[in-house]
Amino acid sequence: MDNLDKELLETIADLHGIPEGSFNIRKNGQLLARNSTADIEIVPKTDKDGIDIIVKAGVTNRSVHIPVLLTVGDFHDTVYNDFYIGEGADVTIVAGCGIHNDSACASEHDGIHTFYLSENSKVRYVEKHYASGNGEGKKVFDPVTYIFLKEGAEFVMESTQLGGVTYTDRKTVATVGKKARLVVKEKLLTDGEEVAKTSFRVLLKGRESSADIVSRSVAKGNSSQFFKSDMVGKNACFGHVECDGILLGGARIVSTPKIDAVSPEASLVHEAAVGKIAGEQLLKLMSLGLSEQEAEDMIIQGFLN
């Protein structure tokens, strides 16, 4: 690993070098390092690029890191990772991707992830996307996340994209079983000519299932963002979708959340607010001695954190 790799790893996975426990580090389509443990096994797929991550039943307080690095242009990396979480397990999965592209050609990473959570298991899934580089080449992420939650399972997804990504089209599809719970915390910052699309389809299938999706985004420059969600209540369930966006410069945010109460026992709520920073907020901070730019940055940081 060179300095660039280390920098990317730190940004996307909070890693200062090789992590402990189970991990799989992928760079430019190749394996850089891997470690399997008795608790969390990592098995490479034989039919396509990707790995199976198998968490044994009852394993708790463990984490697995599977970061991906892309440091070349003219490269399209697609990887299929499947996660099998055993009954009663409780683990953290860190799966960011960093692209550094100095070339004139596109660099793209598409992680197609499928999570199978057994009864009463819990996963905290952390995914950061980040891109840098001075070339003209696009930096693209088109991730797809499928989530299947069995009775009593809980999946908490924290997805963050805070800069440099030219284009992203993120799809998340979840089926939530009896008494299972899906929580999504999305943070998105776009600038320049960047375009970010994000869509959720959540099927609240089981009795007493629930979902809570909160997306917070900031669009600067001429960037544009398209948020879409489709939440279907098929049983006695509770679903909440919230989409808050701050607009700056010449940016644009489009939000289209759909709720579909198929069952009369379903309770579904959504709310969205898109607008610029309130003038009073800026003035308050500026009266404390901050410049307009500093005040704006502080409000954005507070909003995203």
Added chain:
Amino acid sequence: MDNLDKELLETIADLHGIPEGSFNIRKNGQLLARNSTADIEIVPKTDKDGIDIIVKAGVTNRSVHIPVLLTVGDFHDTVYNDFYIGEGADVTIVAGCGIHNDSACASEHDGIHTFYLSENSKVRYVEKHYASGNGEGKKVFDPVTYIFLKEGAEFVMESTQLGGVTYTDRKTVATVGKKARLVVKEKLLTDGEEVAKTSFRVLLKGRESSADIVSRSVAKGNSSQFFKSDMVGKNACFGHVECDGILLGGARIVSTPKIDAVSPEASLVHEAAVGKIAGEQLLKLMSLGLSEQEAEDMIIQGFLN
């Protein structure tokens, strides 16, 4: 007018007989009665079914009634009404439609209404749809409302559908100019196998334009409702969309509000909540001596009023 006509008129337009001032009463595709005044002129169209309603500039505290009655089956009535509201005028327009269909064939009324509001004019537009009858014949309304608001104009639309309508597909399209304001209060109650679709497309085009759309609906039996809105902010503007629905029996409500902040000066908000009546609310009323049915009815009435 027979007793049935009078009953329908009262239900849809709060009229106990022929109104004062300007009016146009249409029954089964024919003119029943009309009166034009100097302030509000009603001119029949020559190229198609419908009338032009011309409100002179500066006319205030006046109302015009244009109810429509349909008392036969196997009849599809389409009518094109255009409203020209002069500068500074402030009027109330009452335009309900009542269908009574005892036959086995469909009865349908489609009012295609276009409103042109001059600078600083105001319109309160009241539209009630109601249907009755014991036949198998469907009772259908597919109204389309176009609204063009010039600088400083205000349009308040109160649309109500409280029973008996087999199918409705309502479309409302508005372009809101500088400092102009659109307010919509929609109330919808469906039961049995009824289907109601309602969609809004609002373009907040002018600086300091605003729109406030509140839809409250109750779906009983096996009925289904589809609410859609698309609000586009093209300037410094404020838009709010709210959609609250109560589900009973085997009913279904789908809500898809879209907000599109094309301008970074736009501030757009939407909120929606769909679910059944809260158990505590029912219990509270029942503890006061009401039956479950009475408590439910009281909550629905309160919600829709």
